[in-house]
Amino acid sequence: MSISRRVLIKSGGIALVSLGLDPLFLARAAFASYRPLPPITGQSRRILVCLFQRGAVDGLNMIVPHADPIYYRERPRIAVPERDVVDLDGYFGLHPRLAALKPLWDEKSLAVIHAVGSPDSSRSHFDAQDYMESGTPGVKVTPDGWLNRYCQHDREHQDTPFRAVAFGPQLPRILAGSAPALAIDDLQAFGLRGPQPAARDRLTRAFEDLYAGAATGLLSTSSREAFEAVQTLKRVDPAQYRPADGVDYPRGRLGKAMLEIAQLIKADVGLQVAFADVTGWDTHVNQGAGEGQLAARLDELGQSLAAFTRDLGARMRDVVVLTMSEFGRTVRENGNAGTDHGHATAMLVLGGSVNGGRVLGKWPGLDPAQRFEGRDVAVTTDFRDLFAELLARHLGAGDLGGIFPGFTTDAARFPGAIRG
Amino acid sequence: MRIRIVSPALALLVPLGAPAQQPALTPHDSALHALNRVAYGPRPGEVARVAAQGVMSWIDRQLAPERIDDRRLAQWEHQRPILDYDRGDLAAIYVAAQRARRERKRAADTMADTLADDPAVQRGRRLAAQFQELAVVRAALTERQLYEVMVDFWTNHFNVYLAKGADRFLTPDYIEHTIRPRAMGKFEDLLIATAQSPAMLFYLDNWQSVAPGASPPFPRSAMRRGGQAVRRAPTGINENYARELLELHTLGVDGGYTQQDVIAVARIFTGWSIRRPQQGGGFEFHDWAHDRGEKQVLGVRFPAGHGEDEGIRLLKLLANHPATMHHVSVELCQRFVKDDPPDGCVDDAVAAWRQSNGGIRAVLGAIFHGPDFWSPGNVGAKVKTPLEFLVSAMRVVSAEPDTSPRLARTVARLGQPLYLHVAPDGYPEREAAWVNSGALLDRMNVAVALAAGRLPGLTVALDSVAPAGDIEHLIGAVNDRILGGTMSENTKQVLGRQLSSIDDPVQARALAVGLAVGGPEFQRQ
Numbered sequence: 001m002s003i004s005r006r007v008l009i010k011s012g013g014i015a016l017v018s019l020g021l022d023p024l025f026l027a028r029a030a031f032a033s034y035r036p037l038p039p040i041t042g043q044s045r046r047i048l049v050c051l052f053q054r055g056a057v058d059g060l061n062m063i064v065p066h067a068d069p070i071y072y073r074e075r076p077r078i079a080v081p082e083r084d085v086v087d088l089d090g091y092f093g094l095h096p097r098l099a100a101l102k103p104l105w106d107e108k109s110l111a112v113i114h115a116v117g118s119p120d121s122s123r124s125h126f127d128a129q130d131y132m133e134s135g136t137p138g139v140k141v142t143p144d145g146w147l148n149r150y151c152q153h154d155r156e157h158q159d160t161p162f163r164a165v166a167f168g169p170q171l172p173r174i175l176a177g178s179a180p181a182l183a184i185d186d187l188q189a190f191g192l193r194g195p196q197p198a199a200r201d202r203l204t205r206a207f208e209d210l211y212a213g214a215a216t217g218l219l220s221t222s223s224r225e226a227f228e229a230v231q232t233l234k235r236v237d238p239a240q241y242r243p244a245d246g247v248d249y250p251r252g253r254l255g256k257a258m259l260e261i262a263q264l265i266k267a268d269v270g271l272q273v274a275f276a277d278v279t280g281w282d283t284h285v286n287q288g289a290g291e292g293q294l295a296a297r298l299d300e301l302g303q304s305l306a307a308f309t310r311d312l313g314a315r316m317r318d319v320v321v322l323t324m325s326e327f328g329r330t331v332r333e334n335g336n337a338g339t340d341h342g343h344a345t346a347m348l349v350l351g352g353s354v355n356g357g358r359v360l361g362k363w364p365g366l367d368p369a370q371r372f373e374g375r376d377v378a379v380t381t382d383f384r385d386l387f388a389e390l391l392a393r394h395l396g397a398g399d400l401g402g403i404f405p406g407f408t409t410d411a412a413r414f415p416g417a418i419r420g
Numbered sequence: 421m422r423i424r425i426v427s428p429a430l431a432l433l434v435p436l437g438a439p440a441q442q443p444a445l446t447p448h449d450s451a452l453h454a455l456n457r458v459a460y461g462p463r464p465g466e467v468a469r470v471a472a473q474g475v476m477s478w479i480d481r482q483l484a485p486e487r488i489d490d491r492r493l494a495q496w497e498h499q500r501p502i503l504d505y506d507r508g509d510l511a512a513i514y515v516a517a518q519r520a521r522r523e524r525k526r527a528a529d530t531m532a533d534t535l536a537d538d539p540a541v542q543r544g545r546r547l548a549a550q551f552q553e554l555a556v557v558r559a560a561l562t563e564r565q566l567y568e569v570m571v572d573f574w575t576n577h578f579n580v581y582l583a584k585g586a587d588r589f590l591t592p593d594y595i596e597h598t599i600r601p602r603a604m605g606k607f608e609d610l611l612i613a614t615a616q617s618p619a620m621l622f623y624l625d626n627w628q629s630v631a632p633g634a635s636p637p638f639p640r641s642a643m644r645r646g647g648q649a650v651r652r653a654p655t656g657i658n659e660n661y662a663r664e665l666l667e668l669h670t671l672g673v674d675g676g677y678t679q680q681d682v683i684a685v686a687r688i689f690t691g692w693s694i695r696r697p698q699q700g701g702g703f704e705f706h707d708w709a710h711d712r713g714e715k716q717v718l719g720v721r722f723p724a725g726h727g728e729d730e731g732i733r734l735l736k737l738l739a740n741h742p743a744t745m746h747h748v749s750v751e752l753c754q755r756f757v758k759d760d761p762p763d764g765c766v767d768d769a770v771a772a773w774r775q776s777n778g779g780i781r782a783v784l785g786a787i788f789h790g791p792d793f794w795s796p797g798n799v800g801a802k803v804k805t806p807l808e809f810l811v812s813a814m815r816v817v818s819a820e821p822d823t824s825p826r827l828a829r830t831v832a833r834l835g836q837p838l839y840l841h842v843a844p845d846g847y848p849e850r851e852a853a854w855v856n857s858g859a860l861l862d863r864m865n866v867a868v869a870l871a872a873g874r875l876p877g878l879t880v881a882l883d884s885v886a887p888a889g890d891i892e893h894l895i896g897a898v899n900d901r902i903l904g905g906t907m908s909e910n911t912k913q914v915l916g917r918q919l920s921s922i923d924d925p926v927q928a929r930a931l932a933v934g935l936a937v938g939g940p941e942f943q944r945q
Binding site (some may be wrong): 124126130140141143161169170171173178180181182183184190191192193202203206207209210211212213214215216217218219220222223225226229230284285286293336 | 522525526581583584660664667668673803832833835837842843844845848851852855856857858859860861864865868869908909910911913914918921931935938939940941943944
């Protein structure tokens with residue numbers, strides 16, 4: 001499906017500079033100047049989908065170092081039995097409830113980065129999530145998120161209101177900033193609400209007329225984006241969407257988010273950056289081993305990712321899904337058959353350009369001498385190096401300076417998640 | 421040369437030698453502007469009332485809130501259980517909720533969706549919602565409008581995050597007893613009170629900051645933070661509070677301090693802690709944790725051998741520092757005048773600060789009496805935050821909050837969940853932070869729901885706003901009562917078109933009000 005683009009030039013934009021107008025307004029106004037572009041065809045843009053596992057996922061039970069006896073020694077109740085682990089490379093294996101991802105590993109579109117995390121040692125959920133979303137570990141006053149800074153930095157793809165979309169009720173920190181981004185809780189409900197479609201359309205037109213006539217500045221550009229988004233979504237007709245044959249997304253928030261992301265990708269509305277989060281990983285008590293709380297969460301994750309890749313089919317060629325979590329969990333289980341806050345964790349990358357079929361990063365081992373503060377998996381890959389690689393090598397970002405303030409990205413430190 | 425305009429009436433006189441100005445504000449427009457900035461927007465008929473009384477007289481009254489009768493709000497507050505709980509009560513409720521959660525998880529092996537049914541957990545959540553709701557209703561109902569505006573200002577300036585561990589039960593007390601009583605007093609008093617508040621000490625981790633090598637004189641039992649047992653003694657100095665104190669609360673990021681200053685400040689605040697945090701205890705100075713060495717901050721020497729007093733001394737120094745006066749004045753001018761605050765406004769505010777030794781009322785008075793506040797170019801030049809939008813919408817249609825705490829959820833949906841700003845810088849003031857396409861659509865939806873009486877948490881009777889009936893009359897009433905006369909020609913035409921196709925006059929009125937409240941004019945203040 002192709003869409004036509006309206007050309008909107010902000011006239012007098014240069015003149016406004018000399019009046020000393022708020023440069024932030026100009027930055028946003030510049031985003032509104034949609035250039036005439038050819039309709040999108042099969043030559044589609046690369047897409048990055050970020051999934052935040054909030055609560056600090058236990059990397060060790062997710063991607064199990066089943067060949068290491070220390071793992072079994074330290075987790076008498078919650079270690080995943082070796083016979084249940086889905087082996088990946090003879091040392092690591094998948095939690096059995098992630099078995100749906102094994103075919104992706106085999107066809108080399110899934111890679112794991114283990115022992116990845118933050119240089120900051122905070123074990124506070126909210127601090128660590130803040131640092132991972134702002135991309136500035138240790139600094140709390142960064143106003144925007146790293147994904148938004150990427151969007152600011154790469155103006156070329158800012159030709160659609162759907163360029164950066166978070167699937168949830170609010171715009172997350174990772175997408176906060178001066179570059180436009182949409183938070184969509186429900187594709188079908190996006191836009192004005194009305195008792196029936198006719199009333200809804202009339203209301204939409206009324207507001208569109210109001211804003212077209214009387215809004216100025218940022219209210220004007222944002223409202224135009226809003227109505228363009230609503231129009232576009234109407235054509236996409238989310239209520240009619242059916243996933244590809246035989247694809248069944250699991251019930252629940254994550255399944256729904258992945259379905260909507262797939263839908264928007266297939267609708268060719270210019271989506272480039274997508275975000276969703278999934279909660280429930282903070283397994284302090286009764287974590288479970290092959291079965292149990294964590295297993296249930298992993299099941300949902302695995303099924304959602306598998307359904308997503310099947311639904312997109314050949315289009316996965318252009319898509320990379322990244323999972324992330326603010327930190328990992330203790331090597332040793334605690335007194336409540338769970339785990340406490342740790343340090344490094346495991347992240348997954350999945351997609352066409354991924355250097356799959358391997359566990360990346362430098363595995364530090366589980367020996368107490370090699371642990372962080374004697375208790376957690378040590379971090380050997382700074383998360384910023386992984387994120388930078390995805391931006392540079394998958395999305396093709398040019399100069400990464402400024403996307404991670406206070407950090408000098410260096411391709412030599414990229415974990416090697418992306419091919420070529 | 422700048423002519424200081426003392427009252428808008430005098431502004432009608434053209435100052436000699438001044439360049440050609442835009443026409444000065446009429447009494448009506450002055451009143452509307454004041455109500456939009458100094459208050460959360462006008463109620464029906466209030467613009468005329470304030471204009472008749474004289475806008476400067478109204479402003480001066482707002483500067484002395486204790487003299488304003490606030491009976492209606494007092495009655496509403498009387499029925500709110502959240503105000504009866506102190507820190508200890510809330511702590512007990514929170515701990516019970518945590519225990520219940522753990523019991524459920526121990527018993528279950530799947531994610532307990534039944535968690536939400538647990539009465540202890542539900543109670544905790546209800547109280548949090550009521551606490552957030554309180555802020556919205558107070559802002560909407562109070563006669564002491566400027567006072568509530570300042571409470572919101574300081575809540576963001578001295579931000580605390582409600583969802584961080586013990587702050588769940590420390591924050592309500594922080595707002596009630598630390599911020600609110602001092603919102604219009606002296607800045608120094610407010611600063612010192614926040615520095616000693618358990619909520620701030622916990623939020624920015626200072627309660628665990630101890631001099632290197634210090635250890636408590638008695639064995640520590642398990643300390644609970646955020647419901648998790650943390651069996652570690654504090655490991656040393658924590659710089660978090662020191663940094664934010666200098667960067668956000670006082671001097672500002674360009675205030676001229678160095679990393680060495682941050683470290684020295686952190687050393688000064690070692691030992692500033694909380695007594696029995698898991699039970700909602702108050703401020704306690706732990707002498708054993710305090711670094712008694714000599715420090716130097718901003719070139720000022722703090723001799724060795726001092727205790728809690730050197731923290732107080734430092735706070736007074738910071739409160740009266742020129743960089744602090746400037747930093748906070750910039751924020752105040754941002755809030756009341758323009759996102760990019762005019763230098764003259766900031767200068768006036770700083771001058772008043774100096775003269776009054778940081779008297780917040782004096783600083784505000786200088787801003788409201790200054791020419792920048794009344795400059796026509798600055799009228800309607802700001803965009804409302806989600807809280808300001810919702811509260812002004814409630815006021816303009818005389819909405820009555822009901823007993824369910826649902827309004828907090830609406831503010832959250834609009835992007836500003838109260839007390840839940842994660843970072844210490846608080847919710848931003850600039851329009852770029854709030855105006856995006858999704859947010860505007862949300863505002864339109866809220867406006868339409870509000871006008872139709874379908875916004876949860878409120879009852880609305882539009883009869884007091886506009887008559888249902890003749891379209892011309894209706895549009896005129898909406899312009900006058902809701903938009904304060906700022907309705908554009910375009911809006912009039914659009915409304916005319918839309919309303920003419922609706923038979924039911926009650927429905928037409930709801931549509932007119934919904935479109936006006938969701939439209940571009942109403943987003944501005």
